[in-house]
Amino acid sequence: MNEAERLVELIPRLRRYARALVGDRATADDLVQDTLERAWAKLHLYRRGTDLRAWLFTVMHNVHVNRVRAARATDPLEEEMPELAQRASQGDALLVRDLDRAISRLPDEQRAVLLLVTLEEMSYDSVARTLEIPIGTVMSRLSRAREKLRAMMLGQGATRLKVVK
Amino acid sequence: MSEARQPSEGDLQAYADGRVDPDRKAAIDAWLAEHPDEAERVEAYRRFGEGLRSLYEPVLEEPVPARLMRSAGVRRPWLPSAKAAAWLALGVAIGTLAGWQLHEWRTPPPLAADPAAVMARRAAMAHATYSPEVRHPVEVGADQEQHLVTWLSKRVGAKVRVPRLDEAGMSLVGGRLLPGETGPVAQFMYQTTAGRRITLYVRAEARGHRETAFRYARENNVGVFYWVDRECGYALASADLSKDELLHIATLVYKQFD
Numbered sequence: 001m002n003e004a005e006r007l008v009e010l011i012p013r014l015r016r017y018a019r020a021l022v023g024d025r026a027t028a029d030d031l032v033q034d035t036l037e038r039a040w041a042k043l044h045l046y047r048r049g050t051d052l053r054a055w056l057f058t059v060m061h062n063v064h065v066n067r068v069r070a071a072r073a074t075d076p077l078e079e080e081m082p083e084l085a086q087r088a089s090q091g092d093a094l095l096v097r098d099l100d101r102a103i104s105r106l107p108d109e110q111r112a113v114l115l116l117v118t119l120e121e122m123s124y125d126s127v128a129r130t131l132e133i134p135i136g137t138v139m140s141r142l143s144r145a146r147e148k149l150r151a152m153m154l155g156q157g158a159t160r161l162k163v164v165k
Numbered sequence: 166m167s168e169a170r171q172p173s174e175g176d177l178q179a180y181a182d183g184r185v186d187p188d189r190k191a192a193i194d195a196w197l198a199e200h201p202d203e204a205e206r207v208e209a210y211r212r213f214g215e216g217l218r219s220l221y222e223p224v225l226e227e228p229v230p231a232r233l234m235r236s237a238g239v240r241r242p243w244l245p246s247a248k249a250a251a252w253l254a255l256g257v258a259i260g261t262l263a264g265w266q267l268h269e270w271r272t273p274p275p276l277a278a279d280p281a282a283v284m285a286r287r288a289a290m291a292h293a294t295y296s297p298e299v300r301h302p303v304e305v306g307a308d309q310e311q312h313l314v315t316w317l318s319k320r321v322g323a324k325v326r327v328p329r330l331d332e333a334g335m336s337l338v339g340g341r342l343l344p345g346e347t348g349p350v351a352q353f354m355y356q357t358t359a360g361r362r363i364t365l366y367v368r369a370e371a372r373g374h375r376e377t378a379f380r381y382a383r384e385n386n387v388g389v390f391y392w393v394d395r396e397c398g399y400a401l402a403s404a405d406l407s408k409d410e411l412l413h414i415a416t417l418v419y420k421q422f423d
Contacts, residue, residue: 008237015233016224020217029230036236098301099216117182118214119221124179139175146178146210153209 003043006052007036013053013120014060020115021064023104031067035060057120057130061112068108102152110145113138172196177203181210212297219293281377281398283346285391288366288400289384291343291352296362296404303339303354313340317351323369323396325351328418335363335414347371361405363414368398379415381408390415394422 014035018028039046039059046055103111109131116127117138124142128135172180172193179185180193197204295302305313310327318325320342327337335355343350343366350368370393377393388411391400401415 004237008234011229011233011237012225012227015227015229016221019224020221029233033233033236036233040237098298099213100220103217115217118217123184139178142178143174146181146213149213150206150209153213 003046003048003052004040007039007043007056010053010056011036014056017057017115017120018060018064020100020103020119021111031060031064034063034067038063051126051129054122054126054130057116057122058132061131064112098153099149102149105152106145106148110141110148113141114145114149117142170196177207178210181207182214183211216294216297219290222290223287280346281380281391281393282382284366284368284398285380285382285389285400286384287345287350288352288364288391288402289382289387289389291366292364292387292389292402292404293385295341295352295354296364302362304341306339307337309339310337317342317367320349321351321367321369322348323367325367325397326422327353328365328421330355330363330414330417333410333414333417334358338362361403363401363403363406363411365418366400366402370396370398379412379419381412392419394419 011032014032015028018031018035019025022028022031035056039056042059046052103114106114112131113127116122116130117124122130124135124138128138131138170192176185176189176193180190185193197207305316307313314325314327317340327340330336334357336357338354338356340351340353343352345368348369350366353365353367354362355365356362375393376395379390379392382389382391387402387404388406388408389400389402390411391398392415393399399418401411401418403411406414
């Protein structure tokens with residue numbers, strides 16, 4: 001199987017990660033689409049024999065960071081408002097309950113680490129390579145993300161969160 | 166009490182992810198046994214992982230929109246006419262295969278072949294998602310059973326009934342509405358006094374669907390008996406009960422609806 005075929009094969013996983021990362025389906029698929037286009041254009045930069053999945057998730061991470069930055073530059077409210085509105089009206093809203101809501105409230109960089117570790121079941125090393133951060137940072141973000149989630153799930157809210165850090 | 170060495174935070178994270186080698190695991194187990202608060206924390210972390218996976222697993226089975234397939238380079242250096250012909254052939258193949266719209270790809274296709282098995286899988290995921298819930302296991306509680314039945318029947322589009330499972334030591338907790346493959350489905354939750362839970366997943370079946378015998382499937386650690394009976398498809402799921410116990414209850418349900 002060549003890279004292009006493997007790229008296609010990885011689409012469902014990219015979509016799953018994107019959905020958990022940004023929440024609503026349309027925005028998530030937009031992110032996947034931008035990622036695939038960029039990956040396709042840069043496929044010659046991918047080094048054969050290395051982990052294509054990690055490479056692809058790196059591309060997605062960079063695209064995501066750029067999109068978030070661009071959204072912030074145009075309108076700081078833009079990012080939050082439509083997302084909440086879309087979530088409430090989404091068909092799957094019934095499945096997307098406490099845990100999902102709590103995850104959407106994590107800081108972006110912590111959510112990315114948590115999702116790559118738990119959803120994508122990537123090794124800590126691969127997460128470090130994918131996000132281009134040191135492994136120590138992976139571990140501390142993972143730990144903080146989980147503790148925040150736990151506080152939110154316990155319904156103790158933000159007061160507790162400060163203590164954790 | 167022994168003086169088991171305190172694991173690092175990184176060790177505990179890896180433990181929650183099931184990524185420590187057996188020796189290390191034994192040492193951490195011993196330490197956690199003496200530190201129930203920490204054990205509880207790590208267990209919560211592990212459950213977040215499970216919850217997340219079951220929440221997002223269905224995305225893997227969604228048809229991939231054609232725009233994504235195109236972006237993924239399924240526009241290799243083909244001549245325009247060859248490309249169009251390939252798309253057409255593909256569309257026809259998929260259309261014939263699954264009766265899906267031409268503009269949607271389905272990956273991987275075999276799962277869709279058996280709608281009842283898809284239902285069983287969804288029932289198992291719904292069970293894994295909601296049965297561990299402490300605060301919100303159901304949307305409508307057993308105290309409003311009449312309302313629950315009326316509401317769910319209306320939304321599911323079939324006469325939904327709630328079986329009595331007292332004989333098996335199970336009492337109704339309540340129910341909720343869930344998105345299904347082809348429309349809304351109902352989920353009822355029951356539990357024993359000890360808190361062991363089962364869920365019954367009910368969906369309306371298209372007219373002319375054949376009735377089926379009991380079938381059994383296992384999805385991760387959730388066992389499911391499923392069958393189609395007249396106008397509804399049923400899937401009874403539990404992570405807490407043995408296959409035999411589950412079969413006993415499935416039989417009870419079936420008899421009551423017969």
